[in-house]
Amino acid sequence: MRSIWNGAISFGLVSIPIKLVNATESHSISFRQIHLADGGRIRYRKVCELDGEEVSGTEIGKGYEEADGSVIPITEEDLAQLPLATAKTIEIMSFVPAEEIDPLQMDAAYYLAANGATAAKPYTLLREALKRSRKVAIAKFALRGRERLGMLRVVDDVIAMHGLLWPDEIRAPEGVAPDAEVTVRDAELDLADALMATLGEVELESLHDDYRDAVEAMIAAKAGGAFEPTEATVEPAGGQVIDLMAALEKSVRAAKASRGEGGAAVAAGADADAQAGAGAGAEVTPMRRRSGTGRKTAAAPKAVGGKKSTAASAKKTASAASKKKTATTAKSGTAKSGTAKSGAAKSATAKSTATASTKKTAAKKAGTAAGAKKATAPRKRASA
Numbered sequence: 001m002r003s004i005w006n007g008a009i010s011f012g013l014v015s016i017p018i019k020l021v022n023a024t025e026s027h028s029i030s031f032r033q034i035h036l037a038d039g040g041r042i043r044y045r046k047v048c049e050l051d052g053e054e055v056s057g058t059e060i061g062k063g064y065e066e067a068d069g070s071v072i073p074i075t076e077e078d079l080a081q082l083p084l085a086t087a088k089t090i091e092i093m094s095f096v097p098a099e100e101i102d103p104l105q106m107d108a109a110y111y112l113a114a115n116g117a118t119a120a121k122p123y124t125l126l127r128e129a130l131k132r133s134r135k136v137a138i139a140k141f142a143l144r145g146r147e148r149l150g151m152l153r154v155v156d157d158v159i160a161m162h163g164l165l166w167p168d169e170i171r172a173p174e175g176v177a178p179d180a181e182v183t184v185r186d187a188e189l190d191l192a193d194a195l196m197a198t199l200g201e202v203e204l205e206s207l208h209d210d211y212r213d214a215v216e217a218m219i220a221a222k223a224g225g226a227f228e229p230t231e232a233t234v235e236p237a238g239g240q241v242i243d244l245m246a247a248l249e250k251s252v253r254a255a256k257a258s259r260g261e262g263g264a265a266v267a268a269g270a271d272a273d274a275q276a277g278a279g280a281g282a283e284v285t286p287m288r289r290r291s292g293t294g295r296k297t298a299a300a301p302k303a304v305g306g307k308k309s310t311a312a313s314a315k316k317t318a319s320a321a322s323k324k325k326t327a328t329t330a331k332s333g334t335a336k337s338g339t340a341k342s343g344a345a346k347s348a349t350a351k352s353t354a355t356a357s358t359k360k361t362a363a364k365k366a367g368t369a370a371g372a373k374k375a376t377a378p379r380k381r382a383s384a
Contacts, residue, residue: 005143006115007088009152011126017119018090020143023109023160029215062145079145090141090150090161098136101151104170107163112152123159130154138164191248198255 005020033042046055063071080087090112114123130137130153137152139161149164221227 001111003113004110007090007141009112009123009126009139010089010091011122012092014122014125015089016122016126017115018112018123019115020161021111021113023111027209027212029212029219084142084147086140086142086147088142090139090152092137092139092152094138095130095133095135096138097134098153101136101164102170105149105164105167107148107165110161110163111155112159112161127154127157127159130159188244188248191245191252195248195252195255198252198259 001021003019003021007018007020009016009018034040035042046060047053048055062074064074065071112123114120126137139150139152141148141150141161143163149166151162151164152159153162154160218227
């Protein structure tokens with residue numbers, strides 16, 4: 001890889017000669033500007049405003065424009081003579097934990113390569129010290145006409161450097177957060193956690209630029225003369241009031257379905273979503289169910305003839321046969337009342353029979369008592 005800067009790392013009194021190499025590259029597809037009428041390429045020419053002549057790159061220098069429009073020429077020699085230690089040196093200032101670096105400050109990334117055989121030993125020493133400390137080095141360096149901040153860390157067996165923005169280059173997020181006060185329920189957070197767990201982790205190496213692939217395929221098709229433009233289906237964004245809980249549940253089911261999880265439950269959930277989305281694609285929030293206190297419940301049907309059969313069985317203590325019949329009638333459905341009535345009639349007959357026998361017994365006792373009185377009474381003697 002071609003180096004873009006040569007210098008040294010200043011690590012205390014240790015100097016490590018290094019070469020700076022770009023760690024990233026752009027794969028974006030670039031387009032040319034053309035004339036629509038004939039397809040001719042549009043080029044920008046660098047022309048001097050004073051004489052109107054086109055100027056080549058070797059004749060172009062730098063200059064600083066002041067407020068009144070006058071320009072002060074600045075040469076590379078002027079910049080090289082600046083009293084800065086970082087002009088050709090990456091000066092390490094401190095070592096801090098990596099989590100103290102705000103990702104918003106991250107800028108371009110570079111690899112630092114040891115420049116020469118004598119740089120191998122101090123380069124390896126710094127690399128191993130960074131590994132063991134589990135920290136990153138904060139440094140200053142000058143590149144492309146300005147001084148910058150850098151963060152040195154270990155990537156595999158190489159020291160990498162990330163350019164950092166200065167703290168005053170990070171804008172405060174004023175007016176970005178929602179103005180309205182929003183309360184998030186625990187149930188919504190639980191569903192969000194479930195969605196995050198379902199989506200799981202991804203290997204970054206497996207991700208690629210789908211847009212670039214589509215553009216390359218389109219260019220190849222147009223080059224072969226077989227390109228047929230198709231309209232992309234774009235879902236309308238905004239303007240819809242959604243049920244957040246329903247949307248989260250639907251997302252969890254969709255994520256599980258994409259991973260082949262959930263089985264029948266996922267299919268049932270998809271059918272429910274299809275029915276819910278039948279109304280012009282709107283999310284429907286189910287109504288709350290009313291509590292049982294505000295609704296009248298139907299009374300349980302009363303048992304027919306239950307009390308009568310019980311009363312009849314209580315009264316029929318004299319006959320064992322009538323008890324058997326009463327037990328049988330309690331098991332039968334509609335025959336209860338008829339059997340109870342017959343039992344009551346038999347009970348009444350038994351009562352009348354018992355009453356008659358009691359009367360006869362009483363009469364006999366009364367007759368016996370009268371006879372006894374007559375027998376015991378003294379007879380009167382006839383007078384002479």
